[in-house]
Amino acid sequence: MESEGTSVFWSCWFFGFLPQCYPYWWSLFESISPYSFATLGTALAIGISVLGAAWGIFITGSSLVGAAIKAPRIQSKNLISVIFCEAVAIYGVIMAIIMQTKISEAEGTPSAYAGYGLFATGLTVGFANLFCGLAVGVTGSSCALADAQNPALFVKILIVEIFGSALGLFGVIIGIIM
Amino acid sequence: MGRPGSMIGFNVDDGFLEAILRGYRSGILSSVDYVNLTQCETLEDLRMHLSSTDYGNFLQNEPSPLATATIAEYATKKLVDEFRAIHVQAVEPLRTFLNYVTYPYMIDNLVLLITGTLQNRDVSELIDKCHPLGMFNSMASLSIASTVEELYREILVDTPLAPYFADCVSMDDLTDVNIEIIRNVLYKAYLEDFYQYCVKELGGTTAEIMGEILQFEADRRAINITLNSFGTSLSKEERAKLFPTIGELEPEGLMRLAKADDAQTVALAIDGYGTFRRLFQIAADTPDKSLEDAFFQHEVSLCKLAFEQQFHYGVFYAYLRLKEQEVRNIVWIAECISQKQKRRINNYIPIF
Numbered sequence: 001m002e003s004e005g006t007s008v009f010w011s012c013w014f015f016g017f018l019p020q021c022y023p024y025w026w027s028l029f030e031s032i033s034p035y036s037f038a039t040l041g042t043a044l045a046i047g048i049s050v051l052g053a054a055w056g057i058f059i060t061g062s063s064l065v066g067a068a069i070k071a072p073r074i075q076s077k078n079l080i081s082v083i084f085c086e087a088v089a090i091y092g093v094i095m096a097i098i099m100q101t102k103i104s105e106a107e108g109t110p111s112a113y114a115g116y117g118l119f120a121t122g123l124t125v126g127f128a129n130l131f132c133g134l135a136v137g138v139t140g141s142s143c144a145l146a147d148a149q150n151p152a153l154f155v156k157i158l159i160v161e162i163f164g165s166a167l168g169l170f171g172v173i174i175g176i177i178m
Numbered sequence: 179m180g181r182p183g184s185m186i187g188f189n190v191d192d193g194f195l196e197a198i199l200r201g202y203r204s205g206i207l208s209s210v211d212y213v214n215l216t217q218c219e220t221l222e223d224l225r226m227h228l229s230s231t232d233y234g235n236f237l238q239n240e241p242s243p244l245a246t247a248t249i250a251e252y253a254t255k256k257l258v259d260e261f262r263a264i265h266v267q268a269v270e271p272l273r274t275f276l277n278y279v280t281y282p283y284m285i286d287n288l289v290l291l292i293t294g295t296l297q298n299r300d301v302s303e304l305i306d307k308c309h310p311l312g313m314f315n316s317m318a319s320l321s322i323a324s325t326v327e328e329l330y331r332e333i334l335v336d337t338p339l340a341p342y343f344a345d346c347v348s349m350d351d352l353t354d355v356n357i358e359i360i361r362n363v364l365y366k367a368y369l370e371d372f373y374q375y376c377v378k379e380l381g382g383t384t385a386e387i388m389g390e391i392l393q394f395e396a397d398r399r400a401i402n403i404t405l406n407s408f409g410t411s412l413s414k415e416e417r418a419k420l421f422p423t424i425g426e427l428e429p430e431g432l433m434r435l436a437k438a439d440d441a442q443t444v445a446l447a448i449d450g451y452g453t454f455r456r457l458f459q460i461a462a463d464t465p466d467k468s469l470e471d472a473f474f475q476h477e478v479s480l481c482k483l484a485f486e487q488q489f490h491y492g493v494f495y496a497y498l499r500l501k502e503q504e505v506r507n508i509v510w511i512a513e514c515i516s517q518k519q520k521r522r523i524n525n526y527i528p529i530f
Binding site for chain 1 (some may be wrong): 189200488
């Protein structure tokens, strides 16, 4: 009984109410200024990149600190993993600065394309750096633990990390092209 | 820890402790260390060799004629200290997991205290013999209980072992045979509970690794209970009730084990299960190795596998088991040296 009532309600909503409102909704969406999309994109670029970098650093850092208790020699070499994660945040900052310059260069009412383009750039760079930071973090943690057991493994696992950090670079390249 | 993506969340709570544990793991004696130890002539040499390993100066303050019991005590103390260092810092859910790991020691201590009380020994003397990882409150008052029901109602209901007692409260007197049955019933309930916890609540890599280890433990107990019950007054139905059901021997293997009469029928019963057939074969082929040794060896290989993966809790359990095996190895070598019976000194089980 109740499910019938809700399905009637939702079908009225989708087939009755919404189509009538549709032209108005689209113009509502159209009238959002491109500036808001662009600045939102900038915020996402820096915000999500830093989230990825921070996440990666804590994953690596906790393992590094614990493993260094028994094997203090690993501390200096394994900071490289932390630096790879940090690089991800720096990519985000660079992109945000470039995007912000583009925004302040635009005069009057810029085209909608420019606004959407900057939003998409922000999303791309942000998420690419998020997952890159995570990947480098997990690999860095394994690298610290493996190095503590057997020093010969460090360089080999570092190569895996370098590939992981390339992901962030891909995001930056595409972002700049956009 | 469970769900996909557990890798990225594991280190928040448990990354530091796992890293410390892996540091401890690097201190486990290697086969080279064991070769050095077997070549010692006296226990003093043994002490000197051990001081260059991770054990360090653990026997420093002991006076010169060393006894193997002292070595065992101090080695166990090192193991307990390491485990405790991790246990106190753990947060949920690792803390519950580590609590589960300490329950078998509690069960053993409980049985030790009750047996000692029945033989009218002094409680304080018995408490010294208890395993430190299995201490619980109200240990000293165990001597006042005379029936199982009193034991449960007065003392055990406050301990974590309370839910495992449901099956035993029906027994009447605390006799020697009954106490062994109580130990096995408690252990069965504990194993099944722990298995459910690992597989249902924790899931993921922990479930995979701990599941395999616990299943082997369950099957091994079933086989040992069967082999030890020949010649005692334990009936076949009672024996069947003591088998833990989580292993791969369930249901057919356990049914056959319940009906077994001697070692031959036991070997036939487990014949369909690859792992156990192989272990029985090893025990039969090498005259120096008993079935227990073969079981310990298999357990060591399962625990070593736990260290191959990161971001799960299996390493904590595996480390404890490997360290216990190491203490057994050291004690075996020390006994062989002190009794000058070096023929079988190489019967230890090498770990790494």
